[in-house]
Amino acid sequence: MRGWMVLGLVLWGLGLAQSVRWTGQPEYRAVPGASTAAGAALDKSYVLVYPAQGTPRGTIVFVPGFLGGATNFDALARRLVLAAPGWAVWAWDRRANGLEDRRGFTSPDPWAYYQNYRVPDLPFLKDWGLRVHLDDLERVVDQARSSGPVVLAGHSLGASLASLFALYRGDKISGLILLDGAPRLVPLTREQYFGGTEGGFGRLAGLNELLEGRAPPYINAFGLNPVGFAQAEAQAFMTAQNPQADAPPGWAPYRASRLAAALARVDDRYALSSIFSVSVGQSTGREGISLFSLFVGSVVYTVRGPRGGRVEWRDSGEATDPLEFISLYANPTTGFSEWFFPYRLSLDISAYEVAMPELRPRSVAYPVLALGAGRGLLPQASNFRSVGEAFPNTRVEVRILPGLTHLDILTSRSGDAVGPIAAYLQGVR
Known part of the structure; x- marks a missing residue:
């Protein structure tokens, strides 16, 4: 009985975290x-x-x-x-x-x-x-x-x-x-x-x-520029279809999942501009501090590569769900940009x-x-x-x-x- 109560509380908490949607x-x-x-x-x-x-x-x-x-x-x-x-x-x-x-x-x-x-x-x-x-x-x-x-x-x-x-x-x-x-x-x-x-x-x-x-x-x-926006949406679109697949060459300068390669561009820990930043988690890769960010008076991190394997993405419970965010791009009719x-x-x-x-x-x-x-x-x-x-x-x-x-x-x-x-x-x- 106690186990069912615990499960109920967990599901109730998840309901609060993810509000219902059409x-x-x-x-x-x-x-x-x-x-x-x-x-x-x-x-x-x-x-x-x-x-x-x-x-x-x-x-x-x-x-x-x-x-x-x-x-x-x-x-x-x-x-x-x-x-x-x-x-x-x-x-x-x-x-x-x-x-x-x-x-x-x-x-x-x-x-x-x-x-x-x-x-x-x-x-x-x-x-x-x-x-x-x-x-x-x-x-x-x-x-x-x-x-x-x-x-x-x-x-x-x-x-x-x-x-x-x-x-x-x-x-x-x-x-x-x-x-x-x-x-x-x-x-x-x-x-x-x-x-x-x-x-x-x-x-x-x-x-x-x-x-x-x-x-x-x-x-x-x-x-x-338009080419960059198109390519970014293509990355997100493909990521939404298969988040854990290997990122194709050109997505990141290190081996990574599609999800890790795509979100490292926009997460607030790594994005240089607050205009395009969203809090969706954290990379599992090695990190460094962006020298350019120090030049403009802030601290932003960079992902430098894997710690012994492929770079993955971790949902750390921040404000935005990483998988839901990436799915917003996955629309052949219109997009996020x-x-x-x-x-x-x-x-x-x-x-x-x-x-x-x-x-x-x-x-x-x-x-x-x-x-x-x-x-x-x-x-x-x-x-x-x-x-x-x-x-x-x-x-x-x-x-x-x-x-x-x-x-x-x-x-x-x-x-x-x-x-x-x-x-x-x-x-x-």
Whole structure:
């Protein structure tokens, strides 16, 4: 009898650690967008639709952050539709996701396919700035409003974009949620916006260089580029299919499982940038300290190879489940990243008063919920000061979720952000 009690307590504890989630298959839907020189075939954005459970009450539209794709929100969405009955979840993919060649994910060897990936010529991408994306988002919101009120929820730079939509067409939504992001994250002056500036890791081109063709129209700096994003997704996709298989040559400079090779790129112990870090465990290999991390004022470790055998990955019970996280990439339709993130969009958001002077501070009729990650971009309530500046005379509730990284706030196994979001949705009229 005592053994059954112990087993029951264990299962109860596992239930708390892994909150329940919807197990259906979301629909990937195209939404016509703003007209540009790219043409009607590309002038569309997309939503990954998680249907409401129970009598429909409304829709929450999630906006991904810098370089983010719709499946950023898969773990959160699957929990939220059960925690907030009646609310559908739409995870938005910006229009550039339609440019991705995802045929490699249905090929026999996705890694080999993207080793030979050639980036297409995309001159129209320089025109896909803030106004185009806000107009696209308006069309998504309009379509969602046919089923009831709409709440926007943005993560990171997506929180900036969602905030700017509230300044642009705030009367069309009934709520605003910011996940480790705020209206203004990286401000640029008018001079920097047009003429460029020197950043901590090199030169950042301005709008003049972009329009004159002297800068790539998509993010291509600091090792971040479409080929790298495609290859990273191929690694994760293959890992989800067989986590314990040997990593193919080129994945890591040492013998490792696919899981160990893939997660060492993003785990917070090894990732150089907090923007792309998630706490998913630890490598079993020999470790060293990254000298580059010391140069920028932090301590990040490197994996140097096996301790007597193949490098494996250990789930140490941190915030995010490693296998669930890696499975978020395993989707031939859409993915965790946006390979062709328009450089124009990042410029416009950083200097939005210059790019769209009509975007001025305004009060909105609904409260703003801001959730910070204790180990993320905005770990303190004071980091959300720009929310009050953008929305004067508006009630702003700030909550910090302790112990989470920037991505954990979306992917944690206990769904830390689900409860506050579900409670917020209960108060939406």
